[in-house]
Amino acid sequence: MSLAESRPVRGGSAKGRPRSEAVERAIVEAVVKLLEEGVPLSELSIERIARTAGVGKATIYRRWRGKEELFVDVVRAAEPPDADLPGTSMRDDLVALMEQLRRRGLMTRSSVLLHDVYAQMKSSPKIWAAYHATVVEPRRRLQVEILRRGQRNGELRADVDVELMNDLLVGPMLLRTVMRPDADLPEGLSELLVDTVLDGLRPVSSPSVSSPSS
Amino acid sequence: MSLAESRPVRGGSAKGRPRSEAVERAIVEAVVKLLEEGVPLSELSIERIARTAGVGKATIYRRWRGKEELFVDVVRAAEPPDADLPGTSMRDDLVALMEQLRRRGLMTRSSVLLHDVYAQMKSSPKIWAAYHATVVEPRRRLQVEILRRGQRNGELRADVDVELMNDLLVGPMLLRTVMRPDADLPEGLSELLVDTVLDGLRPVSSPSVSSPSS
Secondary structure (H helix, E strand, O other): OHHHHHOOOOOOOOOOOHHHHHHHHHHHHHHHHHHHOOOOHHHOOHHHHHHHHOOOHHHHHHHOOOHHHHHHHHHHHHOOOOOOOOOOOHHHHHHHHHHHHHHHHHHHHHOHHHHHHHHHHHOOHHHHHHHHHHHHHHHHHHHHHHHHHHHHHOOOOOOOOHHHHHHHHHHHHHHHHHHOOOOOOOOOHHHHHHHHHHHOOOOOOOOOOOOOOO | OHHHHHOOOOOOOOOOOHHHHHHHHHHHHHHHHHHHOOOOHHHOOHHHHHHHHOOOHHHHHHHOOOHHHHHHHHHHHHOOOOOOOOOOOHHHHHHHHHHHHHHHHHHHHHOHHHHHHHHHHHOOHHHHHHHHHHHHHHHHHHHHHHHHHHHHHOOOOOOOOHHHHHHHHHHHHHHHHHHOOOOOOOOOHHHHHHHHHHHOOOOOOOOOOOOOOO
16 A cells, blocks of 8 residues: 555554664555455454564564554554644634545545445454544544634634534534545535634624524 | 334334234334344344244235335334424524434433444445435435525525535534444533534624635
């Protein structure tokens, strides 16, 4: 898979010195090769990965604590890189984060491997937990931090819980990318989504009309 | 399962006369019994269901075209009933629809059977397609119709696509109920979600500030 080859492995748990990067890449590529050959995740043993990569088992264990951590690094190498936050405004940072989710959605649709890997990962509680802890949770914390900054700067309402605000932004994008694999993911969707959630759905002519319940 | 017993089977594909309702109920309960015994969906044959219900196979085929349609009716009998739309305003109708999703989420968490059934259904493309056609798609059409009415009445902006608006409302609720099974689903969430999406996330003091891109 060219994706894994084109970028360095970003594994937080990898302890290798710079010159061992080639070894790490060979190991990640061995996992990708086995997955592409149709070997199910549950049958991917460290023995088999070591044999395919032409290294000893200890070489793998020196870099990753186990199959779960290694596998999460394989997924991260295949995913789009983390978003560069422009920092010009909360709105622009949110658009960049949504754009990362949109690009990951498009990539998952075009990559049979990535598609299968997500599906298998979700059916393996241990690997899903490792992916959640290293990828999902840090991203979520970053999003919430950006929203908190927006509240402090006056870009966001202060009377709404940031966790709910985060779900209002992320929910629609995940609905289209993860839950509804045939949904439209056009260019400009991230901007439109963020701006519409910020502006609200009420007609602009009566922006201060409060809802019946409030 | 008491849920299936407490309400009539709502199968659109069931052709029975009133007096055959008991037979339909016996068949639905036979499926529930087999599922509760741990029989996987893939092994639930019409033969086995007929034997468990004490009816002939023809009795089942007279009411349902196949396993998929029958199974969707089993799921619908276990789910919360369709929302009663108050019709007082678009906002109130949207709250009722969100509340139905929230209640279904809570029920799925407390019902091992319903939880398993959704998981198995999603891994069976034919049954998922039948559920989608009979449950998901009609609900989606109803939601979009309510939003279109809101646009005509001036309750909603006319410059945003109703499909996107629908995803802005449904996405956050599905994120919490389906994708994140440990998320908070408190009382009042449906009202808060609808009102926040309608009002937008910008501070109330500057409601007419437009976004940098618009």
